[in-house]
Amino acid sequence: MELPESTLKKIKILKEKYASIGQDLDSYLDGLIYANPLTYWDYIEVDALLSLQKPKTDFPDEKIFIVYHQITELYFSLISHEIEQICKNGKNISEHGEDLGWNSSLDLAFFIERLKRVNKYFEALTNSFDIMRFGMEKEQFTKFRMSLLSASGFQTASYRYIEIACTDLKYLVFEDQRESLFDSDIHTQLDNIYWRRGAIVEDTGEKTLTLRDFENKYLEDFHEFADKYQPINLWKKYKALDANDQKNEQLVKELRELDVNVNINWPLVHFRTAARYLATGKGDEKGTGGTNWQKYLPPHFQRRIFYPELWSEQEREEWGKHWVDAVFADHLKKENHLPK
Ligand code: HEM
Incomplete structure (x- = not known):
């Protein structure tokens, strides 16, 4: 033949x-x-994937809670995948599929296209959060959550890695220390990152168990990751572009969108959800991680901004404020808990 x-x-x-x-x-x-020829179920690892949901109670809605968290983790992994490619300047793949290593110079179009993907993933997460907000019976949720102490979404390491790769740590320091630690080394800044101050027992000032467990498991890894990614984070990549490219409207638009997606839109829809399940109007329920979530979660109170140079002073000042006021008023009105 x-x-x-x-x-x-x-x-x-x-x-x-x-x-x-x-x-x-x-x-x-x-x-x-x-x-043998490849099959869908082997390639996608369907059996493994569907064996990963292990509720702690018999309440049917707990499965929704687990699966939606897992979906979020998968999206976070896609987001990190794109961010890594920008930070490392894009991977060259030959026409035969061979890995030719990382490019040395960052292509503007590649930067923009990958940012677009990241924004799409965040939008998908924000838009689907109603699955959490309205998709579970409150009665079931308030019961099964008591079996989950002291685990909390607070312990989502993938979210923290994304933040460290997106910007300089000086912008993630707890707000009232941000100025004084602006020129400190990255490890001091990481030691004072906003979330380490967030999970503190208000009366005693001690760290919650949720925070202690989280730090024991991940803090060293976060420091190593910061060493690797702070010199090549997205903001550094942007600042390394020539002046003309830095003015590229599409690029600036995508970076601003990313800032809003990570630091306002997702936190806000998440906060709305916490309010639906935990706000009672009189001595609200604590989160499973034990934070004072009404103060900790709203974007306006934290004022985390990845790219402050891309916003006006007024925009920075009013970061997320308008939305948070609206959420509180809306929720309390519905629940008949409007403050007098
Ligand atoms: C009914 C659904 C949810 C409720 C009521 C809720 C509630 C809370 C609360 C109260 C906190 C503050 C820490 C604490 O005291 O526990 C928190 C933090 C957090 N949760 Fe959720 N959550 C929900 C769903 C999710 C989902 C689906 C994710 C996705 C992984 C998630 C990720 C996070 C993250 C990343 C934080 C830390 C936020 C920060 O540090 O600013 N949560 N959550």
């Missing part, structure tokens, strides 16, 4: 490919002869 020219060409390329790594093409062709 005659083989077409295109097939012979591919065999030649394969031969060269395997020779370059000291391997024999014939053995790999044998492997192809014996291998």
Whole structure:
């Protein structure tokens, strides 16, 4: 049987490919002869994926709570995947699928396209959060959550990694220390990152168990990650562009959108959800992580801004304020708890 020219060409390329790594093409062709065709369920690991939901109670709605958290983790992983490619300047893949390593200079179009993807993922998360907000019976939620102490979404490490890769740590320091630690080294800034002050027992000033567990598991990793990513974070990448590229409208738009997505829109829809389940109007329920969530979660109180230089003074001043006021008024009105 005659083989077409295109097939012979591919065999030649394969031969060269395997020779370059000291391997024999014939053995790999044998492997192809014996291998089974791929199936959807093996490739997607469906059985493994669907075996990962292990509720702690018999309340049916707990499954929704677990699955939605897992979906969020997968989106966060996609977001980190895109951010890593920008930070490392984009990976070159040859037309034969070979990994040719990282580019040395950042392509503006690549920067913008990857930011667009990140924003799409965040929008998908923000838009789907109603699955949490309205998708569970409050009665069930308030019961099964008591079996989950002291675990909390507060302990989402993937969210913290994304923040560290997005901007300089000086912008993530707890607000009232931000100015005084502005020029400190990154490890001092990380030691004073906003969330380490967030999970403190108000009466005693001690760290909550949720925070202690989280720090024990991840703090060292966060420091290592900061060493690696602070010099190449998204803001550093932006500032390293030439002056003309920094003025690119699309790029600035995507960076501003990212700032709003991570620091206003997602926190706000999340806060709204916490309000639906935990606000009572008289001595609200604590979160499972034990924070004073009414003060800790609203974007306006934290005023985390990744890219302050891209906003006017007034925009920074009013960061998330308008929305938070609206949420509180709306929620309390509905629940008939409007403050006198
Ligand atoms: C009914 C649904 C939810 C409620 C009532 C809720 C409630 C809370 C509360 C009260 C906190 C503050 C810490 C604490 O005291 O526990 C918190 C923090 C947090 N939660 Fe949730 N949450 C919900 C769903 C989610 C989901 C689906 C995720 C996705 C992973 C998530 C991720 C986070 C993160 C990242 C924080 C830390 C926020 C920060 O440090 O600014 N939460 N949550």
